[in-house]
Amino acid sequence: MEDRIRLGISTCLLGRKVRYDGGHRLDRFLTDTLGQYVEYVPVCPEVECGFGIPREAFRLVGNPESPRLVTSRTHQDYTERMMQWAKRRVIELEREELCGFIFKGNSPSSGMERVKVYGEKGMPVKKGRGIFAHIFMEHFPLIPVEDEGRLHDPRLRENFVERIFALRRWREALSKKGTMADLVEFHTQHKLLILSHSEKHHRTMGKLVAAGKEMPIKELYARYEALLMEALRLKTTPKKNSNVLMHMMGYFKKQLTSDEKEELLEIIHQYRDGYIPLIVPTTLINHYVRKYSQPYLSRQTYLQPHPIELQLRNHV
Numbered sequence: 001m002e003d004r005i006r007l008g009i010s011t012c013l014l015g016r017k018v019r020y021d022g023g024h025r026l027d028r029f030l031t032d033t034l035g036q037y038v039e040y041v042p043v044c045p046e047v048e049c050g051f052g053i054p055r056e057a058f059r060l061v062g063n064p065e066s067p068r069l070v071t072s073r074t075h076q077d078y079t080e081r082m083m084q085w086a087k088r089r090v091i092e093l094e095r096e097e098l099c100g101f102i103f104k105g106n107s108p109s110s111g112m113e114r115v116k117v118y119g120e121k122g123m124p125v126k127k128g129r130g131i132f133a134h135i136f137m138e139h140f141p142l143i144p145v146e147d148e149g150r151l152h153d154p155r156l157r158e159n160f161v162e163r164i165f166a167l168r169r170w171r172e173a174l175s176k177k178g179t180m181a182d183l184v185e186f187h188t189q190h191k192l193l194i195l196s197h198s199e200k201h202h203r204t205m206g207k208l209v210a211a212g213k214e215m216p217i218k219e220l221y222a223r224y225e226a227l228l229m230e231a232l233r234l235k236t237t238p239k240k241n242s243n244v245l246m247h248m249m250g251y252f253k254k255q256l257t258s259d260e261k262e263e264l265l266e267i268i269h270q271y272r273d274g275y276i277p278l279i280v281p282t283t284l285i286n287h288y289v290r291k292y293s294q295p296y297l298s299r300q301t302y303l304q305p306h307p308i309e310l311q312l313r314n315h316v
Contacts, residue, residue, distance in 0.1 A: 004039040005168045008093065008101035008136075010110045011044035013148050018044045022054045025104060027148050034161065037307060041096050045109040045132040049078075049085040058108045064117045064127035069108055079131065082109060086132045090139040097171070098143055100164040103133050105149035112137065112147050142229045143167070154315035155235060158306075163232045165306045166190070170225060180212055183224060192302035194231050196244045201231035236316075242272040245281050248297055255292045264288075279313040 011018050015026035030040075047053065056074060060067035069079045104110045110130045117128035129137075137145060144163035151157045173186040187209045195202040205227050212220045245268045249261070256264070264284060270276045282303055289297045297303065306312060 004037060005099045005164055006096055007038045007040055007164065008096070008098050009040045009042055010102065010104035010107070010148075011042035011047070012104055013102065014040060014042055016042070016044075018047045018053055020046070020053075020055050020057045025148070027151075029151070029157075030102060030148065033310065037310075038164075041093070041098065043089065043093075043110075043132075045082065045086065045089075045130075048089065049082055049109075051078075060108045060115060060117045060128045060130075061119075062117065064125060067117045067128050067131075069131050082131045083135065086135040089132070090136055093136075093140075098140070099167045099171070100144040100146075100160065101136060101140075102151070103130070103145065103147045105147035107133075109133070110147075112145055142226060144229070144233070154312070158312040158316050159232075159235055161310060161312055162193075162305045163229070166193070166232055166301070167229065169301070170228060174221065178217060178221065180217065180220075183212060183221065184209060187224075189299050189301050190228075192244050192248070192300045193305055194228070195247070196236050196240050196302060197234045198231045199240075199243075201227055201234075205231070238272045238274065241278060242268055244302060245271070245285065248285055248300075251294055251297055252288055252292060256288070260288075277314050278316050279311075282313065 009030065010025075012023075012025045013027045013030055015024050015031065017024045019025065046055065046058070056071045056076075058069055058078070059072045061070050062068045068077055069082050070077050103112045105112070106115055107130050108115060108128075109132045111128070112133045113129055114126040115128035115130055116124035116126055118124045133145075144160055144167065146156065146160045151160060169190075170186065173182055176182045187205065191202065191206075194205060205224065208220070208224060208227065215223075249256075249264055249268070252261075264281070267276065267281045267284060271278060271281050285297070286303050288294070289303070
């Protein structure tokens with residue numbers, strides 16, 4: 001368990017009966033598939049804040065920017081109680097060294113976005129954020145977050161899992177001596193992964209590392225981490241990935257036969273045009289990396305940013 005990534009999660013998603021109606025929202029992908037690689041730290045704001053099971057349902061009301069947490073039938077306002085608890089809870093969670101958090105979507109306490117906020121006339125707008133989720137995201141701005149509903153989207157799922165594994169690797173790099181050499185090593189291994197998300201961040205981070213000796217190492221590490229998580233939050237696209245794949249193809253210009261080059265180019269174009277998933281061209285490139293012992297590409301996390309058993313690149 002010590003080797004697993006630690007993720008916060010809304011308790012009901014693990015199948016525990018903590019919801020207002022005494023039910024749960026078990027998500028089999030989270031428990032049975034992703035759960036093989038992570039250790040979950042469950043959090044149920046409403047139960048931990050002292051509300052029973054079952055309980056009267058809550059809703060957000062008022063200004064979407066600063067909504068109130070109110071019971072839906074008796075209209076009791078528990079905003080301050082929830083906020084005070086949440087501020088204490090996020091401080092406790094600092095000790096857990098979380099690499100991400102999966103929230104329950106649409107929850108007035110845990111929804112990370114597009115939560116219903118009811119106005120004076122009773123008409124809701126989907127512009128709110130759950131009280132606890134809001135405080136968590138402000139307290140941990142760099143930690144990847146998602147809700148279980150959005151994780152049904154293959155691209156959002158792949159992006160989230162990629163980020164939590166990247167943050168885990170970054171934390172492991174930090175646990176070393178924290179030298180300039182450690183940062184250069186990490187950046188070298190992640191160059192193409194960063195490029196697949198943002199060419200702008202790829203350039204900026206390269207310049208930051210190149211000029212790293214000009215600033216204190218702690219400041220350098222902090223700036224790099226912020227840029228890393230900001231870059232990986234940007235979504236990849238078939239066009240971005242195809243550019244990276246073409247870049248990798250260039251490393252084999254002296255080894256590949258004309259037929260091999262034509263085949264690889266054709267597969268990259270088929271991926272870019274949406275006919276095949278990303279796993280196909282990356283598998284072929286991995287084959288050439290091993291066949292020709294390409295040292296630079298063999299170190300690139302882009303080729304396997306997360307366990308292949310999760311099959312995330314089979315669907316993007």
